[in-house]
Structures are given as structure tokens and as C-alpha cells.
Amino acid sequence: MAAHAAPVHVAVSTVIFALRPSPVDGRMTVWLPLVRRIRDPFVGMWALPGGPLEPDEDLAESAARTLAETTLLTPQYLEQLYAFGNTDRSPGERVVSIVYWALVRSDEADIAVESENVRWFEADSVPELAFDHSLIVEYALWRLRNKLEYSHIASAFLGDTFTLSELREVHEAVLQKPLDPANFRRQIEGSGQVVPTEQLRTGGRHRPARLYRYAATVETNGPLGRTEGAS
Amino acid sequence: MAAHAAPVHVAVSTVIFALRPSPVDGRMTVWLPLVRRIRDPFVGMWALPGGPLEPDEDLAESAARTLAETTLLTPQYLEQLYAFGNTDRSPGERVVSIVYWALVRSDEADIAVESENVRWFEADSVPELAFDHSLIVEYALWRLRNKLEYSHIASAFLGDTFTLSELREVHEAVLQKPLDPANFRRQIEGSGQVVPTEQLRTGGRHRPARLYRYAATVETNGPLGRTEGAS
DNA sequence: CCAAAAGTGTTTCTCATACACCCATGC
């Protein structure tokens, strides 16, 4: 209706998850990169990577762009999390943030740069964040753990082929509890989410493990179809 | 960064669901109200109720407001569906739409007004809609059917107390398939979602049925907590 | 009494869990 400057700004932020070994016991845990704010409000505090939505880019494009800018990575999985738009969530201005969550491969995440203003944190011990970003991270973690149990996103943390042990390790890291190897195998094989290849992975001081790869992607978001990810 | 007029507009739309008897066979089916567009683009076509986000209202508030404006009802259940923001979804301007979905009580929906520019449609036979609203309705229906199976939103279609037959009728209407009364009873009673009252509903030419009411609301959206609804 | 829906009991099947056990490799 009003033709003058709209007072509502649109931003896109992304919660980026990767698995990395914990510094304490070496077991794999969930990590995410945060950026330090260099402007008010909340200058100096850690926050989710993101920025204003450009007029000529789609929402998911914007999420992938800021993801690449902060980590130099491309996501294996990218899905919209939620739109946060309460009037009081940013002091002094009205910002609606469309938040995405992404999974990146663990081997690539090792290459990801850190700097004075970009640092990876263990998901269980993120500091108090700017805006409502602490709540957002908590919600994204909840979604990740939830979706892992009825979807096949775990493979997004791994390479093209992987052993069932590696896949199980992903589940254990995300869910933070040990899983029975025998039952896990049956569950996964029975679900048809992965298919065995001809190759084996040798090198451990034990019997070689068969390598698997993703089956054709299964629709999991209904009419919205497949969410973006590696082609 | 730029201080001049932001070219990205924010709107809030709502998919409103109610159950009404089908005109063909009288069985309950899912319905939703649509409004006729009185402006370009897509003038004359049917679209979801909604409008621009006001600077001083929260997202859910905006959804509830447009819901009240078009149907004169208050939602029993209101939850964010998705944010749609592709660059090409509205010709000539850039609009990001935060879409909510709502459930209203069937007895109240009967009172809801219709007019030249507001009409209720059966969910299975909505016409081609303006913008990407056809896709949005399809997705909202998918979410409704999905969520019905692991949540207790069905009671939002009913009054404060209801019989298990009425609750089953809701499930059957939404899922479009008959359910075994005996097993349905056990499932619902075992879930703890409802509690029996002392009252019975008489009047049918058969044994009176016990009335139930909602149990204390269970968290189903994780850290985001309870979604808005009747207090 | 009969029709119809309320409500209970029981059988069967599927699937998750727990755990015993064999297989194949490095050292």
C-alpha cells in the first residue's frame, strides 16, 4: 500500500552442521561455524552466518552463498528451518530472518578456514549468541536429531561411498548414544536407503567392510520435493 | 547496507482448514476459504487470505489477524508452514511470503461468512490459484495429513469435549480412509492425548458414548514450544 | 425384539531389541 521505504528487512541465516572429533575424547560430535559480529547491535558477540537477502537471489541461493562465503564449502544438504520475525528480536529495526540448516561433509569441514571472526564450536557448548540465535541453534539441533530418525540425511555427512560402520558412527554422534551394530545394519539395509557396492574397504586390522552408496533420493518433503543438495 | 527503499516485501498468508460435510455424500471433508483477488497481478483469481506484514505485529499475529478478517474466526491451532521467496513467484515485485496454516472448529466454520469475494472450497477441488498458492495448499494438506498421525491436532477441529467416534470421524475425513473403531480407541486412549470425563453423550439410537477432553498440551515443536492456539 | 453404535477380548503379524555366535583381516 505505502510506496515509501518498507520498514521490514529480510535476512537469511544458516545453521551449518558438520561432524568433527571432539577435543576431549576424540569421538565424533556435532560442530557448527559462527561469525563474530563487527557491527551493532550485539557487536563482538557470536552469531549465525547470514546477511540481507539480495533482490535477485532465491532464499536457498542466499543461504548457500553465505555458507560458501564463511566456510568455502558447498552443502550436501540444505533445507529451510523456520522464519523468525518477532517484532522484538532485533533492537531498533524490524528484521525477518529466513533460517536454513545445512549439512557439510566431515572431510571437507576439516579444510574449512577459521579466522579471527569465524570459528567452529561444538554444538553442545556454543556461547550465548546475538539476537535469538541461541534459540535457533537449539531448534536446528532438535530438527537434525529428529529428522535423522525418519530420513536418510546422515549420508550427507559422508562421501559418495561409506561403510555401515561409518554411517552408524554418524548416527551415534548426532543422537549421542551407542547403537547396536547388528540391528543398525538390518534397519538401514531394510529401509532401502542405501545399496551395496562391489567394493570393500580394507586397512583396518579386521575383516574388510563393504562399501555402500545412497539409493535414489526419496521424497521426504512432500509436494515441495527434494531440498537442495549436491546434484 | 543500502538505506533506500528495500525492494523485498514481506507478506503473511494463511491456509485455513475446517471440516464440513461434502455436498455429494454428506461425509466430512476438508475445506478451506479463499479470497478473490481484486488487484493485479492475477486479478479475479482465487488466492489465500493474507496481506503485507505490519511493522508492529509478529508473524503469527498477522496470520491470526487476516484469518479473523476473512472468516471472523479465531484459530484453535496455528503453525508456521513455510516461507516462500523465490524471485519469480510474483510478477513485477519481490515478495517473500511467510505462510501459516490454521485449524478452526467445524461448528464455528458453519457460521463463517461467504461473500462475493470470499468462498469455501473443498480441499480436493480447489481451482488453479494465483501466484504459487496451489503448491502452498498442496503442501499444507500434506503437512496436515502427516502431522495428524503423530500429533494430536485432530481435536482442534472439535469442541472442548467430544466422543471418540467424533475424533475418529475427524481422522477419517483428513486421511480419507476408514479406521477400525476398536483399534482407534486403544491407540488414542493409550497415547494419553485425551482423558475421559464423567459425562456421556446421549441421543443416538444406540448406547451413549463417553465424552473426552484434551489432555495437557504436549510439546511437539521442540525448542520452539507450543504453537499458538486457543488459550 | 431389532438396529446401531459403544466398548472389550483375542489372535496374529510385524518389527525393534538384545545378544550369542561365526568370519576375515592385521599383527
Add this chain to the structure above:
DNA sequence: GCATGGGTGTATGAGAAACACTTTTGG
């Protein structure tokens, strides 16, 4: 050989589905 993880077999129990059966009302 022996330690280690890969992989198979199997008993048990919980819960879903199918369906027979009893109960209580209106007519």
C-alpha cells in the same frame, strides 16, 4: 594365535491390525 570389527542368526517382547463378541441405548 589373538584381538578387532564385519556380518549372521535367533529368541523375546511391544505394538498394530483384523475381527469376533458383548453392552446399552432408541425405536
